[in-house]
Amino acid sequence: MKKLVVLAAALTAVLAVALPGALAGPAANPGLTATSIKIGTTMPLSGAASLYAPIATGMRVYFSHINARRAAGDRKRGVYGRQIVFKVEDDAYNPVQTAQQTRKLVEQDKVFALVGGLGTEQQLAVRQYLNQKKVPQIYVSTGASTWGRDHKTYPWTIGWQTDYVSEGIAYGNYVRANLPNAKVAVLYQNDDYGKDYLYGFRSRAGRFIVATETYEAGTTSVSSQVARLRASGADTFLILAIPTPTIGALVTAYRLGWKPNLLVNSVSATDTFLGLAQASAGSADAVNGIVTTAYLKDVASPRYANDAQVKFYKTLMARYAPSANVNNGLYFYGMAKAADFVQALYRAGKAPTRASLMRAVENLTYKSPWLLPGAQIITKPSSAFPIRFQRLTRFNNGSFTEFGSLQRIR
């Protein structure tokens, strides 16, 4: 039948398209030439988690800058004269798509390394695969403690930001020191991410907890949980949730007339998300006084308006992503991460290999100008937690003010 012939022809066409790629032989150093280095990442550019897409843009902007500028040392553009080719693939926050896109980047595009892939479950899904293939999976965009804790088992994988357990500890210490009579109600996401946080908090302030409620990832409404937490008589509300449920919890608490001390995990306590909560509640009272932690400079804060690094960030954004909202800290986050990767790439040598890059990442210690003043990146093979300084910060009338001392974790 004709349609069968048509189908067979279509298959042949696929074959013809795919042939050139299949015939390219295996290179000694995949993704690396004398003039370029190809790296990749997976990000949710579509779907519910696409609020995080600015991270990829921030990384791209920084790499564009590195590719265009002449380095202070060797006067070459890129890193040792190699242009950074940055491939971003959309995984829609679906781990099966992460697995496919990661395999595409490794097997088809032959990237040198994966940098900054987003999502705990998503990156867990490909950790075993990447370690078996000995492909660096570095600076994943998730704060689960497993990245640093299990680095010995998965030596090709490493995290970047302060981990959730350490952040939970910071909230526990805050409650102990500042709210000695607190009755704490906790809302947390019912998975490793939420439990990591809760574990950290409990280890310091477990006896202050009077009620806990959970929600399942993907849930949008947490109203009934908030109502039950309020009924517990708690005077302090710890929210360990991703942006959408966090906004819902803040708005519900405000509408119920509940005015507890608010503690919100840093992944949701950004100007952008708290601004959305304020707009939805119709009052700044819903978000004023929120305490969270920070490890990077705050691009939206007037305090950092004259900071050299923040100004530099804004210049780069204006040049390479002019339509973006520079007050969204996720761009800064992406750029800071890209900057650390470039630092590591320089330290991996003029003829880097995947192994030498991993060694450089495992030993990267330097005063990163993107971090809070006084903080630095400290990485050791035995303690693979690159960012280990954080500070408490309080949100009031649209901006954050850091307080207390700079805390070293781990």
Add this chain to the structure above:
Amino acid sequence: MRIAGRAGGYAALLVAIAVLPLFLGTFRTTQLTYVGAFAIALIGLNILTGHAGQISLGHGAFMALGAYTTAILSVNHGVNDLLTIPLGGIVAGLAGFLFGFPALRLAGVYLALATFGLAIVVPSLAKRFDEFTGGTAGILLDLPTSPIGGLTPERWLYYLTWAIAAVLFLCAILFLRGKTGRALRAIRENELAAVSSGVSLARYKTLAFGVSAFYAGIAGSIYAILSFIVNPGAFPIDLSILLLVGLVIGGVGSMLGVLGGAAFVEFVPLEAGNVPAKVIDALQRVGLPVSDLDPTTAGVPSVVYGIILLLVIALAPQGVAGLARRLGAATRRFYSRLIPTNKPGTPSRREA
């Protein structure tokens, strides 16, 4: 001649499928394995929607049942993952059969809504019973290995999947050929007329749901082995919708159209994000002053996906199968003009 031609066409298709991986890299081979898995799911959905006329927006849920069966048995109980494939089909098939009973009372939009509910509930159930399912984190499977020396794991899974697909394709044709197929199509055309002709609605609708879900379960098992992870996030509502879209793209009711539909399900969501950059690149190469679009902008893949979908619906309203028929008819007209002595429509030319 007609039968010989059909057999020849199938043989050509089989040969094409058999030799393709020899020319492909590991990633493309894996992608075509996913196409095989989706084809199995779509053959099943085609039985239910294409032939019995029952819309399902919940086939992702049946895939999830198959996938979880494979993951739980192979990881937690050490069962060989090959053996779990038929079991995944049976678990999903039973669930589909049982779902067929409440579905008896529903039709059209209401049935679509009920199946949609299934697609929402199953991933949530997986989160609830986390001692079995690993909760939100799910279950990580071992990386696939090949039991045959000299065959890469990618090719092994490719041939395995397509062999299963070929067998299940044949089964579907046999299933739909006789009395059962007629009964299902009678239900599709007019339930009342079917009942008054002695067709048992209860029997055939539950059967169609069961068989269809069995296929989805098999596809889900393979999906789990291929992806080496099973978790609730792997079975979003979008997957169920995408399967139905794939069936429409392939051509509802056409058994071969499912191949086109399966290719759509696999390739479009993954590649949509890269299309704008390629289009802009091509336009700039021919000298058009098109400005760069930031490829990392959120939402771009979804927009491209929507545009592709609209284009396919506009250009090939009867799906890939319809397009193939039209192409076939055009070729026949072309030949008959070339050789005027041959009367149009005679089969001798066509099968040449």
